[in-house]
Amino acid sequence: MLILLLTYYLSQSAHIKAGPIPASIELRDVGSCDGQNSQRSLANIVGSCLSTIFLCTWVAVHPNIHFRAEKENQRWIEKWLWEPLHEIVTYKLPLFLWALLVPEYILSWAVRQYLQAGVISKQVPRWTRTHGHFMIMGGFHLFRLPADAPSIPLPLKSSESSSLVIPTGDHLREDEIPVCPLKFEDIPIDILKIIAPTETELKDRGKSDDLTKIIVLVQTLWFVIQCIARGTQSLPLTELEVVTLAYATLNLFIYVFWWDKPRNVECPIRIYKTSAASHEESGETAGKWGDDLGVGWIEKIVGYIVGIQDHYVTMSEKRSIPMFWSGRIKTSLQFPGGIGPSILGSAFGAIHCIAWSSEFPSRSELVIWRISCVAMITVPLMVTIICAVAVANERKEIPDAWMAFILGIPFVILLLSVWLYIASRMATLVVAFTALRSLPPAAYTTVDWTTFIPHI
Template sequence: MLILFLAYSIFQSAKSEAGPILASIELRDVGPCDGQNSQRSLASLVWSCLSTIFLCTWVAVHPNVHFRPEKQDQRRIEKWLRDPLHEVVTYKLPIFLLALLVPEYILAWAIRQFLQAGVISRKVPGWTRTHGYFMIMGGFHLFRLPADAPSVPIPHESSESSEFVVPSGRHSRKEEVPVCPLTFEDVPVDILEIIVPTETELRDRGKSDALTKLIVLVQTLWFVAQCIARGTQRLPLTELEVVTLAYTTINLFIYTFWWDKPQNVECPIRVYKTPMANEEKTGEKVEEWSRTRVLRWAQRIFKYTIGSQDDRVTISEEPSVPMFWAGRPDERVLFVAGFRPSILGAAFGAIHCVAWLSEFPSRAELILWRISCVAMMSVPFLVIITCVLGVIDRRMEGKTPMWINVTFGICAILLLPSSLLYAASRMTTLVIAFTTLRSLPPAALTDVDWTTFIPHV
């Protein structure tokens, strides 16, 4: 909300400095529509778009559990100011900026988690997709009990004792030592059936319910309905409205895939082991990054682009699950999660073409807008080709034809400049969406006449 407030304040300040210009825009004669349509103010237009974009980039994101152990003897200024501010700047703000610049990546992340949560839920009797989400997002964290804390081992179905225990006596929870987040492979299925809460209890841990999500969806759908209504009455959309329309379209898919995922969970469920338990963990076969700095950065860009960065993470060494962790999905999940968002990403760029023939204040802004639209439609197809070639290369197991290897290498090399081009195009459209507000056509401030949609004689 602070970002929206600052943007609104800056806009109001700019409006007061350019009072005569804006006043002439708002009071200009709009022809035959004056008798039927009311006028909307520039301030209300900007506020409607900014609030909708905020819902699509901040509120709609369902982050993983970013667990932070409690500190002993913490001062109030650290507890109530420094730590929350540090959390926003280092964790929530990067996700927000990525959702603002590359919303397709957030969609790909949501699809990876959706598919992987379904895979996990089918492996445990009685589990739902919400359970799968909670496991993937770092909802279970391993703790070590104090040496003198009494505990009872949790038996397997074979009646053998396991390394996982349940505390059976009094001890201070502050003395428990956090170890690492747990993956599905780390805990036997029969133990998961015992320690995992019900779906209702898991949903209760989230900071959002179905009603809140429904309100956000209604708000975004209402904005889409307004844009459609303006099109039917041949009223122009401002570039800011076109940008917002693109966000709302992709936000509907993000919310659909994350509907069952608990939102903004901060504290995981504690799973215990004794201090003498074995430290070895299952499912920890990870690939290593290259030691060469340039090659390592190229690998990171490639892995994060196709969504396979989880293969390089040693989860037992992490204090919480990584920001875009999706539980090491297999090739099929990676392909689907890379292919579909890229198609929708191309559609996201195509929506900006609604303003292709709009009136721009200058020819430079018109050319930059069109170039950005073409770039945002073209770059996702490069990701599609890379994902397809990557899957083929893995399945061929060393028998891949040379031309596929060469094409795959070229696409992988082009991912870096193309990703920079895409980010620059997104920033360009955002900037132009605001600069064009200085000179709007009169009809752009004409409101929709909703009475024309009501059947009457």
């Protein structure tokens, strides 16, 4: 509703401040039947941009499974109104805001999951990357059976009994007690081969198919083509279109890395243990953040920026898979996988420089836009340097004595500018809308597509 009111206000302001359309443009509009350019309205510009941004920030995101335990004897208002609203506010809306304000972080998350899914898929016979994605996104959840429920242990290849069981008696599923999501290391490969669905079954669990993804990609690509066509004909892009172009460009890469990941899966596969069986995590013990308030916050900020936060998660203490969980990726993949997204993050900021010399309604908006562009390029660039130095150190190409000196400068710049980056993202969005109140007349001119088609 607020966006609609803002659009209406801006459309009225545009008609008042932009003034009459020059006669040259009016003539081109009259001659549109002869292949000349016609006019577009402010509503067309805003509608196209908002729909594309929505595709890039809501539809394109492939969340992990947000498990919620079922409750008995729920009232209808709680089941059909409160819980869906609670899910949107506490989980889907924060993801949307992350994709809106820090889209390159969503890309780095997609890259980490893509790499880890490939590693997992190679360890189980006939598994694909889709299986790896499903494992990472919390596809298997541990439950305890009721005390009186009969079961038999799942067999292992070594003929030994496993602590995981198959229920064989009659009991209500509502009586099963959820424990925690399971990592790949928590389930023996012999059992995964038995209980894991096929790739077709996994894709059936998702809420979108390949055709839906292709349609979204085509719509996003069409917006990019329109922007390129306007540039070739020397037609200006509005600041809102520049922002949308940056989202659309990054969205193409996000979709590539998440193509095999099932989208919006809500229910994991249940893995059982008896009520008396204990559960201990397999694999490495999770690390601990610093106890000091200042050092701990700095450690967390840097950890989340470079994507190593999963090494500090104790899964047995969680009731659902963490929002940005990607698995504990090995260092040999962690930092090389961070270089590409951070470079694209700088490119995302650089795209905003298309409007560097645009006609802004005021000098202050021009200054804010340029400062924001510099911040959005600098912060991802510092992450690129940190990841590149970490890769070089892993390969023993940089002496340890030089590490602190080389990492010191980008590390300090990153800590000082990370909040400026968030403010810059918000500033560009605000300026993109406020600048609509006074657009140059040429911004309303549409692309003359006949110039791209060979004709006599």
